[in-house]
Amino acid sequence: MRLEAEPPDPERIHHRPPTPSTEKTLYGTALTCGVPSCGEPLYRRTPDTGKFLLNSRVAHINARSEGGPRWDGAMSEEANRSYENLILMCERHASEIDITPDRYPREQLLEWKQRQSEESERAVSALSATNGAEPEGSPAFLSLGELIERLQKMVPSSGNSRSRAEALEIAGRESRGRSLVRLRSTPAERKNAVLGWKAGRTDPVVEVPDGTLRVLVAPMGAGKSETAERWWDQGLTQAWTDDKVAIPLWWQAREIGSSLFVKVQEALGGDPVGPCRIVLDDLDTLGFQEADRLLDEARRLVLNWPQVSVLATTRPGAGTVSEEERLAVEPWPVQRGLDLLRVVIDDGHIGFGGSETRQLLTSPLQVHALASRLRAGGDAQVSTSELLAGLADSILERERPDTSAETWDGLARLAVRILDSRKPVRAASFAAHQLLWKLEDTGLVVRENGFLRFALPLFEQHFGAQALKNGDVRFDAVAGAGRFPRWRYAISFAMETSTPEAADRHMAALAQANPAAASWVLGQLMEEETEESFFAEGPTTDGPERSKWVAGHLRAAVESWLAGLGDLGPQLELHHGGRIAPWAVAVSGDWMNLGQPYEDALQDDIVALDDPDFWTTGRPKFRTRSGFLLPGGRLGRWHWARDRLRRPLTELVQRRILPVAHSSPLAAERAWYLGQMVMAMTDRKSPTEGIPLGSLRPVVNDLARYVARTAWSRWNGPGGEFDSGDVCWLYDHLEHLEREQAESVRNPRPAPDRRHAARNFMWQCYSPELTKEITTDALRDALIGYRELVEANFPGYADSFELYRALPIRIQGTVIMPHPEDTEAWCATVEYHLIQDPSGKRATPDVQIVLAEEPYDRRLPWASDSREDPDRLPLRSTEQVLSTNLVRQATNWSYGWLAADLKAFGWLTSDMLYID
Secondary structure (H helix, E strand, C coil), X not given: CCCECCCCCHHHCCCCCCCCCCCCECHHHHCECCCCCCXXXXXXXXXXXXXXXXXXXXXXXXXXXXXXXXXXXXXXXXHHCCHHXXXXXXXXXXXXXXXXXXXXXXXXXXXXXXXXXXXXXXXHHHHHHHCXXXXXXXXXXXXXXXXXXXXXXXXXXXXXXXXXXXXXXXXXXXXXXXXXXHCCCCCHXXXXXXXXXXXXXXXXXXXXXXXXXXXXXXXXXXXXXHHHHHHHHHHHHHHHHCCCCCCCEEEEHHHCCCCHXXXXXXXXXXXXXXXXXXXXXXXXXXCHHHHHHHHHHHHHHHHHCCCEEEXXXXXXXXXXXXXXXXXXXCCCCHHHXXXXXHHHHCCCCCCCCCHHHHHCCCCHHHHHXXXXXXXXXXXXXXXXXXXXXXXHHHHHHHXXXXXXXXXXXXXXXXXXXXXXXXXXXXXXXXXXXXXXHHHHHCCCEEEECCEEEECCHHHHHHHHHHHHHHCCCCHHHHCCCCCXXXXXXXXXXXXXXXXXXXXXXXXXXHHHHCHHHHHHHHHHCCCCCCCCEHHHHCCXXXXXXXXXXXXXXXXXXXXXXXXXXXXXXXXXXXXXXXXXXXEEEXXXXXXXXXXXXXXXXXXXXXXXCCCHHHHHCCCCCEEEEEEEEXXXXXXXXXXXXXXXXXXXXXXXXXXXXXXCCCCCHHHHHHHHHHHHHHHHCCCCCCCCCEEEXXXXXXXXXXXXXXXXXXXXXXXXXXXXXXXXXXXXXXXXXXXXXXXXXXXXXXXXXXXCCCCCCCCCCHHHHCCHHHHHHHHHHHHXXXXXXXXXXXXXXXXXXXXXXXXXXXXXXXXXXXXXXXXXXXXXXXXXXXXXXXXXXXXXXXXXXXXXXXXXXXXXXXXXXXXXXXXXXXXXXXXXXXXXXXXXXCCCHHHHHHHHHHHHXXXXXXXXXXXXXXXX
């Protein structure tokens, strides 16, 4: 209700409720809705008259029925309408309290009212201390009691006193319904307490400015939908207070169909002319291309109607999302998770100390799963995957009716269809009516507008895991790049709940089919702590038989990973004659010694050397030798094997020496880099533009002959370090150049075009125009090189890499040069954006670089070239030091992008920094 503020009329005040010593408050300054998470001001100033309008109602604290405000028989009507029994609310929440009183316990409302009164008192005290009198031009002073009484007399407080159409109440009920569905695992008697706890949260709501698309990206259970619900709920509150604000819209991504524009117009009855919030939930339920199409539609929607804002939610791997659009869902503070846990299980004294257990409190789904486990008598010593898989089981055990095997088989088949389908699953095409009715009777499946979905994404993944374990779908089939993003949690659940023997077989299939997917799944199970060990099944007495048995299973895990890695394998594990080099092993208790001899020293793949003297005397001579504790846990050998291969892969990426074709621009940079170091050893100065093959070839030939006589060599020179592998590579590269009839190893970049004299920093040796040219060429070579790196070394699962999946890509950026008179500036900088370019040419990426001079306003928003799609935002944006004289600048950029891809799947443990 909107009332113009007027001075209070003393004759209309029938009673004055008890108020603090400072009785008056300026409601335009202090008062907000009593629900802590709302914060809606209970006033607004009109732009035309400057008068203050109230946007508030009173709600009954003692309400106790669905039919509207009521009171028990011991309370008179006058007492029910008294100040003590009324709380000031925004219109939306006042209506909710009267319609659904069980959601707001009386004790909680009294606590909120006390907080509201205290805030009012503090505001008045501050105002009195600064002004001492009513400020000029302000609305009238009203006590909290006077304001409530005025509203009570002028506005009947009942469930029927609504200021908006029934659609507002329907939207509110739908929001509550979504919240209740997410509380599926919570006991019925605790659901209202949990909803009240959530309503009392005061942490900031996510921000989505008008005219923008934002995407919440986080793993399952991180709270994406709950975060979106709070933002949507905020929009509903605004719709209650302002008729110009459209009722917000909420859709599952699968519900959109062929056109988001049409869907919006149908829902609103026309174009969205005013503020309108839209949520697109579970974007990852669509295929990658379909998700991309929907995101593009959303971008055009907010561009055409600048007052519309769209918030999408997705797990990683669905659609192309720019850095500007992406909103990460931060892990919950442990204390917040602990507070919710205490509310769910109704125990205010529970606490945890271990870091592993506290980690389970950092997402809402994990908190509810932990509560379910604790209520069932379990403990908190559990992995994340086991915890979530157990949550689905506990819900099913509590709620499932007596069902036939046909029904449970139908649930598994439905999960497969939903996880694999790029479109909504139409009920009529899935099964006969009799089975559909049985599926719906379980309460696990929802039929909406003729389409089927599971009530919770957790059920979808749970029954997908059942299909995997039943053999309806193969693990290696769903590990493919096109299916893995949607199946990843189902795979993880299936692995977690399988027997040790089955889990080991499944991991072998995953590693061979897609080592990136297998590594991600293994990462989900890393928190598992168990005394189970794969090696407890073999011989128990130390000796050659046990040594061979243990080493054989470790070696088999290495071979499975290498089978998936393909041609990259020999770079990561020593090979002889196309096979892994023989292992000499000795196992004593939980300790194992492992050595790999030089070629032809051993004939068998595994040789047990249990005599201690064999290791100390050095016979045979080993090229590599190590000792370690046998890995524990049922999947311990897979962790060990991946870690064994991850170390050399990290070195290859750090040193930037993964194999690429000799025609690659990265090969040209490496040849120039190595050529300079080799020539520096001869005390001859290398030319700046090229090294004649006639000068370089003899030096490389001498080094190659030396390498052939030694096991491994390394050289340190003024230009850096190189080893036997670099010499062999350079020798082959020179042969390639000779076949191409080249006369020299050329510098891929132009030499400085300014004299070095009296110049303190390298940027001063390059003109702005040359700096721009070098940067443009290096970024173009980097994009080409990145594609070649991925395709040459990770061909079987290249589409698993986020950046590769977005190819082709163009680059737009700015080179920022220091002012010519700035003698203290030590470098130039570059700011570039990677932008998906579906119409681009893969062989020659489009790179557009402009020049700017300090001072440069970095606050300027990124703007697309007018000839491109205006809604195409950057995938990644980077600003960094620009060292024009670096020999391997394109290589550094390529490997930086590749390292980010590998880290996302657990094949690298940290980011890579390239400064040379």
